[in-house]
Amino acid sequence: MFDAQEDVRQDLAAVYRLIARFGMDDMIHTHVSARLPDEPDLLLINRYGDLFREVTPESLVVIDHDGHQARGAPVPVNTAGAVIHCCIHQARPDAACVVHTHTAAGVAVSCLAEGLLPLNQTALLFYDRIGYHTFEGIALDTAEQSRLVADLGDNRAMILRNHGLLTVGRTIGEAFSLMYNLEMACRMQLMAQGTGQTLHLPSADVCRRTAAQYDADPDGSADLEWQAMRRLAWLDA
Structure with missing residues (x-):
């Protein structure tokens, strides 16, 4: 018999392991969360202290929108993770999954005044589709939550200034794919900027057309x- 919650646990644990595999983890820090099917006020998140490659479906923790553990024997839950993720899930009914990273490339681009540039096909996935949130210190204060939500808006990605990257997916797979591509776009930008040569950007019309092509996904590549x-x-x- 199909168990929707077990399927979500499998997918979310897979994202943690993929983030580690692709070098996007940060020791035991950063987080990925997913909404529990049929229980929209409850989320799954990692047990604080686990390496991402250690995460299993069974080790994921159930928390509510206030960041409090809702089930199981008490385990550590990262406060900043709860502050960031809970408000986004609560404000965005379409947010099945939220991914947050602190990669070197993502943080580097977050420190640039110009942010992410529309330099290439990968970056154009986010053209006019990314928010920016000003750094306020480590995200331990729930007062920051309203500003996180406002700066994200209806976008599926956000650059946290001087901090890192965040993506929001309608599915767990979409949230991971967006993060992988946002990370690659940041790495490509830094490599291009590192040459010291003049950068060539596509026209605004081409940028808009490419972003729309991604939205349409004519080959069904997202599921594959x-x-x-x-x-x-x-x-x-």
């Missing part, structure tokens, strides 16, 4: 990609 990533996540488990 996630099925492949699920297989990769557990390949060596």
